[in-house]
Amino acid sequence: MTITKIDSPEIMMSQVSMCYKTNSTEVLALKEVTVNIQKGEFVSLLGPSGCGKTTLLRIMADLLQPTSGEITISGGTAKEARLARKYGIVFQSPVLYDWRKVKKNITLPLEMIGLQKEEREERAERLLELIGLSKFKDQYPWQLSGGMQQRVAIARALAIEPEILLMDEPFSALDEFSRERLNEELLSIWSKVGSTVVFVTHSIPEAVFLSDRVFVLSPHPGRLSKVVNIPLPRPRREEMRNSPEFYQLISDIRQSFEGV
Amino acid sequence: MKWQVYRSRWVPTIMLVIGLLFLWEFLSWLLLTLDVPLAQSKVPYIHELVITFTQYSGTLFSEGSVTLANASLGFLLGAVGGIVLAILMSLTKWLEQLAFPYAVASQMIPILGLAPIVYGIFRDEQLARILIAAYTTFFPVTLNMLRGLRSAEPSSLELMYSYAAKKWTIYTRLRFPQALPSLFTGLKIAAPLAVTGAILVELMGATKGLGVLMLRNLYYGPSHNYMFWLTVLFAAFLGIVSYFIVTVIERIVTPWQPEFRKSGGDK
Numbered sequence: 312m313t314i315t316k317i318d319s320p321e322i323m324m325s326q327v328s329m330c331y332k333t334n335s336t337e338v339l340a341l342k343e344v345t346v347n348i349q350k351g352e353f354v355s356l357l358g359p360s361g362c363g364k365t366t367l368l369r370i371m372a373d374l375l376q377p378t379s380g381e382i383t384i385s386g387g388t389a390k391e392a393r394l395a396r397k398y399g400i401v402f403q404s405p406v407l408y409d410w411r412k413v414k415k416n417i418t419l420p421l422e423m424i425g426l427q428k429e430e431r432e433e434r435a436e437r438l439l440e441l442i443g444l445s446k447f448k449d450q451y452p453w454q455l456s457g458g459m460q461q462r463v464a465i466a467r468a469l470a471i472e473p474e475i476l477l478m479d480e481p482f483s484a485l486d487e488f489s490r491e492r493l494n495e496e497l498l499s500i501w502s503k504v505g506s507t508v509v510f511v512t513h514s515i516p517e518a519v520f521l522s523d524r525v526f527v528l529s530p531h532p533g534r535l536s537k538v539v540n541i542p543l544p545r546p547r548r549e550e551m552r553n554s555p556e557f558y559q560l561i562s563d564i565r566q567s568f569e570g571v
Numbered sequence: 572m573k574w575q576v577y578r579s580r581w582v583p584t585i586m587l588v589i590g591l592l593f594l595w596e597f598l599s600w601l602l603l604t605l606d607v608p609l610a611q612s613k614v615p616y617i618h619e620l621v622i623t624f625t626q627y628s629g630t631l632f633s634e635g636s637v638t639l640a641n642a643s644l645g646f647l648l649g650a651v652g653g654i655v656l657a658i659l660m661s662l663t664k665w666l667e668q669l670a671f672p673y674a675v676a677s678q679m680i681p682i683l684g685l686a687p688i689v690y691g692i693f694r695d696e697q698l699a700r701i702l703i704a705a706y707t708t709f710f711p712v713t714l715n716m717l718r719g720l721r722s723a724e725p726s727s728l729e730l731m732y733s734y735a736a737k738k739w740t741i742y743t744r745l746r747f748p749q750a751l752p753s754l755f756t757g758l759k760i761a762a763p764l765a766v767t768g769a770i771l772v773e774l775m776g777a778t779k780g781l782g783v784l785m786l787r788n789l790y791y792g793p794s795h796n797y798m799f800w801l802t803v804l805f806a807a808f809l810g811i812v813s814y815f816i817v818t819v820i821e822r823i824v825t826p827w828q829p830e831f832r833k834s835g836g837d838k
């Protein structure tokens with residue numbers, strides 16, 4: 312399968328391997344993973360627990376150096392991309408700062424890029440509205456439930472309208488309803504901002520609903536076992552979750568797991 | 572509702588205190604009737620203490636405020652010094668390796684020995700008091716501040732890293748606020764120590780302060796026994812007050828700390 316394109320991909324990883332070494336053991340978390348992600352594309356990393364999804368994401372974010380292999384982000388190194396503040400990251404845990412109230416947590420990255428106060432406030436208010444936590448803006452993080460905290464973390468990542476959005480199971484702490492609503496919200500933001508999104512999830516329906524392509528990883532060692540195109544039209548709508556194509560894609564992906 | 576909660580919490584405490592006071596009075600009476608030598612120096616009557624206090628409270632407060640003022644100045648000096656040293660040590664590993672052994676060793680010098688030396692050097696009782704108070708404050712503050720600065724979680728640091736934050740920004744946005752609870756632990760240990768330090772220097776020879784009062788009343792013997800006891804109690808009271816003041820400031824500065832979180836229910 313070839314995609315005709317003029318530019319080189321936004322994220323290019325070739326033959327990336329990651330081996331965690333501790334005193335006594337070595338864990339091969341990733342083995343020769345090669346992925347190309349286009350600018351503005353929405354891809355999901357799907358796989359069972361421990362197959363190296365977080366590891367892969369952290370390598371993309373320049374938070375981890377791979378043992379071997381090449382990685383290129385918009386033509387440069389991952390470090391250059393990080394220094395240029397291209398990333399918005401949602402970690403697997405919320406990582407909110409205890410001493411900052413909800414709104415101040417969201418404005419943190421905006422302070423870092425040196426935005427004026429009014430602009431910071433305005434963006435924070437808008438995002439609070441979006442995640443449905445306007446009423447909680449002056450609370451401390453520990454006064455929020457786990458799912459609410461995670462929503463704040465998402466708002467914080469979106470605040471700088473990053474070129475590359477890396478999300479590690481952002482909705483796993485949410486109930487089914489909030490999750491589906493935020494799925495749609497995420498897509499609507501994405502269509503406006505045009506970020507390249509790498510989205511880690513355990514949920515097959517979620518991956519299918521959101522993505523242009525789903526990268527299926529298999530464990531021990533973590534490898535890229537399959538890439539599934541999702542040809543569903545955009546904008547994606549809630550009704551599509553009930554379409555036969557949707558179910559077909561889900562069962563295709565599920566089968567690829569059984570082969571593992 | 573609220574009142575009941577308070578009452579149920581306070582009643583046992585008050586009962587306990589009253590009980591202890593009665594026990595003390597009884598013991599005092601017992602020693603006197605048994606003709607134990609210097610009975611009142613060992614366990615003085617509380618009512619006598621109260622009477623003495625009403626007579627001499629003015630003196631106690633005026634001398635106490637001199638001590639407290641010197642202790643506070645020294646405490647501030649020591650706290651600032653400790654914080655600065657901790658920041659420098661956290662910034663540069665070699666400075667920590669260089670300075671830390673000296674900081675530890677400095678704590679091995681007994682204040683009782685150091686005080687006359689400092690006094691001998693500066694020949695100024697005020698300055699000597701401040702310096703000794705600073706000296707006692709300095710170490711617990713440095714130690715706790717350094718630990719606090721190091722306590723930032725890897726994930727919190729990673730977030731900063733992902734923003735390509737400068738070293739100093741990481742300090743202002745993450746490490747300093749994160750270090751505050753630990754810093755306050757150090758300050759709470761140090762505050763009463765500063766008071767004790769200041770009193771100690773006063774014992775070495777000064778013209779004003781609680782230590783002077785203490786020494787004088789000890790010197791005059793049994794006739795000033797109640798006053799001596801009162802001075803000691805008042806010194807302890809100052810220590811508690813200093814601790815309490817730091818606690819109040821802590822609550823204002825770091826309302827987000829787990830121990831200040833309301834557990835829910837009552838507002």
Ligand SMILES: Nc1ncnc2c1ncn2[C@@H]1O[C@H](COP(=O)(O)OP(=O)(O)OP(=O)(O)O)[C@@H](O)[C@H]1O
Pocket residue numbers: 331332333338339340358359360361362363364365366367403
């Ligand atoms: N810091 C580390 N040191 C040693 N081994 C690690 C470390 N981090 C991850 N691993 C190992 O690497 C493998 C992949 O871990 P990773 O966190 O990437 O999995 P994951 O796919 O994100 O799992 P989950 O879905 O549970 O989050 C695991 O087997 C794990 O034990």
Ligand SMILES: [Mg+2]
Pocket residue numbers: 364365366403479
């Ligand atoms: Mg993970």
